[in-house]
Amino acid sequence: MRRPLLGVLVGGLTAGTFDLLYAIIVQFTRRQRSPEWTLQSVATGWLGKDAWEGGAGSAVLGLVSHYGIALAAATLFYLVSKRVAFLRERAVLSGLIFGVGVFVVMNYVVVPLSAAPFTMPTTFRFVAENVSGHAILFGLPIALAVRYFSTPRATPANAG
Secondary structure (H helix, E strand, O other): OOOHHHHHHHHHHHHHHHHHHHHHHHHHHHHOOOHHHHHHHHHHHHHHHHHHHOHHHHHHHHHHHHHHHHHHHHHHHHHHHHHOHHHHHOHHHHHHHHHHHHHHHHHHHHHHHOOOOOOOOOOHHHHHHHHHHHHHHHHHHHHHHHHHHHOOOOOOOOOO
């Protein structure tokens, strides 16, 4: 039984949660920033630096935006995987590559075009940590969930 919508939801929500937890942990341990601040930093894409003055409202905007992006990414992966069998057949490799692509597009295209009042670092440490984090924590869950829920399973009637 195929359930691609479930694959998009599970993949997108899992990837969004892993990515958000990673960001919260990094911001807290390195800069003593609160989870609210981390969510507000996402909202700066819409509100600019005013997001940090917006309290819980801008944090909720950041949360909704973050999961919206994760679900959009999962939807994109699913739609392309319908036409490109390699993405389903080699889900681990495809997911890792997809996660790297999401990192590049978000950090070096979307953020610079948004209202965010900062630029993304290009230091080796930042890029290495975030490329690997997005590959493993973002792209991989999406690819595995999409493959799992989009691939028909053998049943006793059609197995063998």
